[in-house]
Amino acid sequence: MVDSITLEVFRYSPDSGRDSFQSYEVEFRDDWVVLDALNFIKDHIDGTLSYRWSCRMGVCGSCGMMVNGYPVLSCSAFLRDYLPGPVRVEPLNNFEVERDLIIDFDDFLEKLHSVKPWLVREDEAPVEAGEYLQTPAELASYKQYTMCINCMLCYAACPVAGHEPEFIGPAALALAHRYNMDSRDQGREQRLDILLSNEGIWDCTFVGECSVVCPKHVDPAGAIQQSKVSGIVDYYKSFLTPWMAKK
Amino acid sequence: MRSAQLRPLRDLRMIRNVESKLHDVVIVGGGGAGLRAAIAAAEVDPGLDIAVVSKVYPMRSHTVAAEGGMAAAIKENDSFEHHIYDTISGSDWLADQDAVELFVKEAPDELIQLEHWGCPWSREPNGTVAVRPFGGMRIQRTWFAADKTGFHVLHSLFQTTMRYASVNRYDEWFALDLLVDDGRCQGVAALELRSGEVKAILGKAVIICTGGGGRVFPFTTNAAIKTGDGMTLAYRAGVALKDMEFVQYHPTGLPGTGILITEAARGEGGILVNKNGRRYLQDYNLGRPLDISDPNHPQNRTMELGPRDRLSQAFILEEQKGNVMQGEYGSYVHLDVRHLGEKLIDSKLPFVRELALNYGGIDPVTEPIPVRPVVHYMMGGIDTDIRGATSLPRLFAAGECACVSINGANRLGSNSLTELLVFGARAGHDAAELAAGSEIGDVGALEAQATASESRVRGLVSNGNQGTERIADIRQEMTTAMETGAGIYRTEESLRATCHKLVELRDRFRNVNLDDSGLRYNTELIAALELDCMLDVAQSVAFSALARKESRGSHQRTDYPDRDDDGYLKHSLAYREDDSPRIEYKPVTITKWPPAARVYGS
Ligand SMILES: Cc1cc2nc3c(=O)[nH]c(=O)nc-3n(C[C@H](O)[C@H](O)[C@H](O)COP(=O)(O)OP(=O)(O)OC[C@H]3O[C@@H](n4cnc5c(N)ncnc54)[C@H](O)[C@@H]3O)c2cc1C
Ligand code: SF4
Ligand code: FES
Numbered sequence: 001m002v003d004s005i006t007l008e009v010f011r012y013s014p015d016s017g018r019d020s021f022q023s024y025e026v027e028f029r030d031d032w033v034v035l036d037a038l039n040f041i042k043d044h045i046d047g048t049l050s051y052r053w054s055c056r057m058g059v060c061g062s063c064g065m066m067v068n069g070y071p072v073l074s075c076s077a078f079l080r081d082y083l084p085g086p087v088r089v090e091p092l093n094n095f096e097v098e099r100d101l102i103i104d105f106d107d108f109l110e111k112l113h114s115v116k117p118w119l120v121r122e123d124e125a126p127v128e129a130g131e132y133l134q135t136p137a138e139l140a141s142y143k144q145y146t147m148c149i150n151c152m153l154c155y156a157a158c159p160v161a162g163h164e165p166e167f168i169g170p171a172a173l174a175l176a177h178r179y180n181m182d183s184r185d186q187g188r189e190q191r192l193d194i195l196l197s198n199e200g201i202w203d204c205t206f207v208g209e210c211s212v213v214c215p216k217h218v219d220p221a222g223a224i225q226q227s228k229v230s231g232i233v234d235y236y237k238s239f240l241t242p243w244m245a246k247k
Numbered sequence: 248m249r250s251a252q253l254r255p256l257r258d259l260r261m262i263r264n265v266e267s268k269l270h271d272v273v274i275v276g277g278g279g280a281g282l283r284a285a286i287a288a289a290e291v292d293p294g295l296d297i298a299v300v301s302k303v304y305p306m307r308s309h310t311v312a313a314e315g316g317m318a319a320a321i322k323e324n325d326s327f328e329h330h331i332y333d334t335i336s337g338s339d340w341l342a343d344q345d346a347v348e349l350f351v352k353e354a355p356d357e358l359i360q361l362e363h364w365g366c367p368w369s370r371e372p373n374g375t376v377a378v379r380p381f382g383g384m385r386i387q388r389t390w391f392a393a394d395k396t397g398f399h400v401l402h403s404l405f406q407t408t409m410r411y412a413s414v415n416r417y418d419e420w421f422a423l424d425l426l427v428d429d430g431r432c433q434g435v436a437a438l439e440l441r442s443g444e445v446k447a448i449l450g451k452a453v454i455i456c457t458g459g460g461g462r463v464f465p466f467t468t469n470a471a472i473k474t475g476d477g478m479t480l481a482y483r484a485g486v487a488l489k490d491m492e493f494v495q496y497h498p499t500g501l502p503g504t505g506i507l508i509t510e511a512a513r514g515e516g517g518i519l520v521n522k523n524g525r526r527y528l529q530d531y532n533l534g535r536p537l538d539i540s541d542p543n544h545p546q547n548r549t550m551e552l553g554p555r556d557r558l559s560q561a562f563i564l565e566e567q568k569g570n571v572m573q574g575e576y577g578s579y580v581h582l583d584v585r586h587l588g589e590k591l592i593d594s595k596l597p598f599v600r601e602l603a604l605n606y607g608g609i610d611p612v613t614e615p616i617p618v619r620p621v622v623h624y625m626m627g628g629i630d631t632d633i634r635g636a637t638s639l640p641r642l643f644a645a646g647e648c649a650c651v652s653i654n655g656a657n658r659l660g661s662n663s664l665t666e667l668l669v670f671g672a673r674a675g676h677d678a679a680e681l682a683a684g685s686e687i688g689d690v691g692a693l694e695a696q697a698t699a700s701e702s703r704v705r706g707l708v709s710n711g712n713q714g715t716e717r718i719a720d721i722r723q724e725m726t727t728a729m730e731t732g733a734g735i736y737r738t739e740e741s742l743r744a745t746c747h748k749l750v751e752l753r754d755r756f757r758n759v760n761l762d763d764s765g766l767r768y769n770t771e772l773i774a775a776l777e778l779d780c781m782l783d784v785a786q787s788v789a790f791s792a793l794a795r796k797e798s799r800g801s802h803q804r805t806d807y808p809d810r811d812d813d814g815y816l817k818h819s820l821a822y823r824e825d826d827s828p829r830i831e832y833k834p835v836t837i838t839k840w841p842p843a844a845r846v847y848g849s
């Protein structure tokens with residue numbers, strides 16, 4: 001039975017500009033996740049360690065980190081799976097580091113905004129008209145792509161996002177697809193330009209790592225593939241027969 | 248890895264006048280209530296400038312964790328009258344009936360609006376939205392998006408706010424204090440986590456939507472960010488905190504982590520059993536159980552679908568009888584959903600399965616889930632009227648941080664998410680109308696107040712390394728004192744001890760230590776500021792509980808076991824004083840539903 005485990009944590013101070021790895025030894029507990037160990041360190045050993053977290057139940061998307069080189073939610077990564085240690089904890093790849101384990105992902109929010117992640121309607125019905133109808137089958141066709149918690153693990157895993165920062169990237173493209181597939185939405189055409197732009201779906205080389213690391217089984221790679229198929233159709237329609245694209 | 252661009256350094260001790268940013272409406276909080284308020288305000292007039300200040304990115308707000316669903320009467324077998332009565336009796340008659348009536352009537356439109364904004368509600372085969380049963384409701388009326396309702400609600404709202412160019416976000420800004428000029432609230436002083444700078448974010452009206460404060464207890468379903476900050480902001484500005492003694496324990500949390508297993512598990516037919524395999528709720532005036540194979544199981548307002556206060560209390564009584572099981576993290580009973588079958592569990596309760604598997608090592612398809620009561624929700628909060636307005640002009644509050652009150656002494660599950668929308672929209676609308684026709688107060692005076700907030704924060708950081716008290720120690724002593732003295736069952740003696748301890752901790756907080764003297768992303772500073780807020784919230788809970796000498800809903804005093812309508816059919820109001828709060832009362836609004844006994848079980 002192990003009774004302690006070492007975490008090697010990446011430290012970066014924006015005030016001094018220095019970075020390093022710092023080792024902390026904590027008690028090993030079978031039911032502790034990496035985040036619990038970080039919280040223990042912050043509370044009792046070193047209050048300067050900075051990272052984001054909130055729900056501790058894998059749903060708020062705050063706590064993504066590289067653990068032993070792999071992007072995970074630190075609130076769902078059990079220490080017992082990294083025995084005997086040491087466990088290397090670093091900020092997510094492919095993002096600028098603000099401090100310690102905190103990354104700057106404002107860029108993602110701009111990309112998300114660019115794909116119009118809301119229901120676009122030609123005619124917005126008044127609430128008195130009741131709900132838009134949608135059958136369980138129609139719901140099922142896009143449900144998976146609604147499950148994204150914006151945790152950024154897929155961007156950390158994506159080789160294209162790594163060397164092409166402009167790439168809209170897996171999660172934002174999956175969310176665009178989510179709205180395109182929603183039977184209530186009529187904004188497909190409005191999203192076409194951005195999806196077909198240089199930074200859009202064609203940038204994806206289908207490595208598929210995003211879908212492997214996604215903790216919510218969103219399958220962004222699948223979403224991008226599907227978008228490509230329908231994108232080709234839309235593209236040729238708009239190019240050859242502009243009137244057809246309007247349906 | 249590219250390192251972050253360096254921003255110019257600033258001496259921590261150097262205090263200079265803070266700058267201000269001017270908006271029309273300032274909303275503190277980017278959860279369900281805050282985002283709904285922002286959209287409502289933006290829709291009043293696209294020319295208005297709306298600011299949303301949030302200490303976390305909005306989609307991280309704790310609304311994201313809500314699982315089971317949200318209530319609104321829309322189905323043919325339902326009526327407003329039923330939803331109103333369920334809510335009022337659920338509240339043990341402490342809810343204001345005019346507020347409940349309005350809430351119930353506005354609920355369906357709000358939920359449909361959310362549907363029009365893209366929320367992926369679960370559906371009936373004919374394409375209409377589906378509803379499920381929930382505790383304390385006599386008719387199925389809880390709309391749901393599988394068991395990730397809050398997640399979908401929050402992301403739908405967040406993504407929809409992106410449509411509105413007039414909504415400006417201050418993501419990861421921590422609100423420190425309200426700014427008041429000439430008796431009117433005109434903004435907040437806020438700390439930007441990234442830079443460590445304090446600014447005055449000014450507006451002609453302010454709405455607090457900062458959520459609950461379950462973190463004052465040790466064992467809670469609430470996320471780390473639920474530290475009651477906004478309640479404290481208002482409290483420090485002289486606004487009363489209403490009905491704070493009413494704290495909801497949810498009967499089914501996972502031992503150890505406190506992760507919630509949603510009431511929807513019981514709504515779908517899950518049962519609670521003690522160590523002898525008995526459905527013990529039948530021994531606590533919650534009706535007779537039907538066999539799980541009976542087509543009428545589960546019955547509304549009966550057994551496992553009783554209200555949360557009664558179910559959590561029944562657990563403690565079972566514990567006293569020695570009928571519960573013992574584990575590493577204390578005692579527990581079993582929530583059994585095996586009979587629902589894998590297919591239903593995967594389609595309607597997939598998150599329950601994921602959480603139980605990941606965090607409890609239990610597959611609910613094949614094993615019963617160990618559960619125990621866990622602090623979940625605060626019925627009390629910032630005292631508002633039915634338009635969300637507080638006693639401080641130009642200050643509104645909505646969502647879990649507010650107390651309108653529709654929840655009274657016990658909230659019914661699935662009413663809270665609905666409350667965020669109904670009262671968030673009202674507050675957003677009214678704040679925008681007020682802002683539209685007015686000018687900002689004295690900017691210089693407001694900036695000077697923000698400068699004072701900045702000095703307070705800088706003082707905390709620069710004195711920090713001389714302090715002797717660790718944040719985590721004070722926090723732990725506070726949460727322990729709350730659980731032992733102000734938990735499910737309370738007495739004069741237990742509450743006095745807790746109140747006493749809290750006064751001591753407040754004093755010790757003055758000597759708090761900070762390891763971190765940095766400016767940027769000083770998350771230890773945030774932890775200290777949150778603890779400061781929690782100490783105020785904890786005091787308001789404990790002192791209000793001490794003053795209420797009766798038992799009602801979630802507030803159970805073993806020394807005063809009965810409800811006392813003559814003495815206490817009234818709201819408590821805690822006002823902040825130097826050492827401990829002053830408690831006053833105001834009447835409950837009763838319109839058509841005179842107080843009666845709460846009867847459950849068909
Ligand atoms: C696990 C769980 C499950 C639940 N399930 C249900 C359910 O099924 N049905 C139901 O009706 N209710 C449910 N509830 C209750 C409901 O989810 C909450 O009451 C509700 O989501 C609160 O929303 P809110 O907008 O008031 O606050 P929150 O969503 O908590 O948002 C608070 C916001 O305020 C901000 N904030 C806080 N302090 C500051 C500060 N100092 N400065 C700046 N910003 C600040 C935060 O950043 C955040 O954006 C559940 C609660 C929990 C914990
Ligand atoms: S697609 Fe998956 S990995 Fe990417 S941000 Fe969304 S939830 Fe995270
Ligand atoms: S803390 Fe919320 S996802 Fe990990």
